[in-house]
Amino acid sequence: MTSRLEMHHYETIVAVSDTGSVTAAAGRLHVSQSAVSHRLAEAERRLGGRLFERRPSRGMQPTPAALALCQAAHRAMPDLARAERDFMRSAGGTTATVRIGIGSYDCYHWLAQFAATASEQLQNLMLELVVVGDSPVQRLADGTADLVLAPGQPRGACTAQHLFTDELVLITSPDHRLAERTWIGPESVGDEHYFTYNRQPAPGFEYERFIRPAGVSPRTITVLEQTGAIAEMVAAGFGVSILSRWAMSPWIEVERLAAVRCSRRGLDLEWSALTRLDTQLDAPERQVADAIVEWLGNGGNPSN
Template identity: 85%
Template structure:
């Protein structure tokens, strides 16, 4: 059975479906808005029906008839891109590519030492970094990532391997009024400008376990989606945040930031390596996951 649509049609359908906007889709695809509109019109002409409808509150949304087509395109595009890259890597002597993300945090200070220490064990495997945000399971499911290092609970279908126990700590400027404390209660941040990386509190993190039970909230909350940017703003004394001690270790070790325990007993944070449930035991991503477990499970490395 021959397809009526070509690859660029499906790329456009996926981009419009994910962004909800012709303008945003054009930016993602690095083409003009008119090119996106033309591709959609051509796809609709070839298929004989409308693909999208504009809804005031949600932007461009697939029509009921087009929903299955959009979902199939969402699944197929990552698989095709991965197959192309794996083919090119194989031709160049690389047997497989493993895409790694770090859930909720943009921290890769561990990657270079890990790759150097495990280079012989991982010979022929190429490690790529991908952005997964605080939704690691969907990014595994759609093929964006093969392996995710995830802090805290990760609900949904996945295979989880325990890595190490971390701690959520208050992160401040070295001269901040709270920097000299041994530990703080939630009331300590009530008058602070608080940085966070997501707009909705994540289950199992500081808001649910530390802030909300006290019935308090920071004076102001600023959302910066990159934790590295949050660290830099705190290092410039623009506010505070509660973040993973391990993820912030480059700034803490350099003395640019200070960590203070949250509560007398602290807030523990478990990190896991997540792969898809159908991953074979000898699959490349499982090999990398096992190597990371051995590396980060060693206190001298983590």
């Protein structure tokens, strides 16, 4: 029997099923929302029935008729990906592929410098960038990623290896009224249009530690799931945000953004390398994590 759907249809079905959102699925697949909607509509047309239904509390969920199809796609896609990587290793001399992502932030400005410095140490290892969003431990569990550099204190079944201490800072455009401050209190965001990348505040970040205890709230809030997009909107003067200084360093260093400390003491932010609990000490992803730690210890600057 010839399959009515193609690989990109199944990739889309898995992404929508995982995220519960066409918007989030588009971000994971690096395509437009309209492309995701078109793929779903085409798949439904080919199959002759609806694949998803929208539920107010849970987002896009598979219909009863489509549940088995979604589950089969979930099982098949990782197997196909592993088979592709095995073939690439055999054909190209690569001994292993490590899928690496950044939790919460889309920032890879440091990667080229690290890869160049550690090229001999990581010989025959191929780094593959993946999107993990705000659920790094879940992406490890479902096999999307092998290694995640994550801020804060990720919760769930994983092994965390400390990397470096960062800081959460208020970012503004250079000509914003708060840009010249040495530090700000939480009340300063009360009159601002605020950008954030997650719909639910993550524990251990600015809302829990800085904004909520003061009993204040930004005037308006916009959710943009890509932190690079937030940086561009803030640089253009459309609002402010509180984000990782390291993640925003490409904009801060060229003075497209100003960074202001949150409170006199600041808000420290720990970064860790996360791997699955069952990862062996000599596994390729642990080798990459150890190489990053060594690079940082020898003066490697993740802001560059």
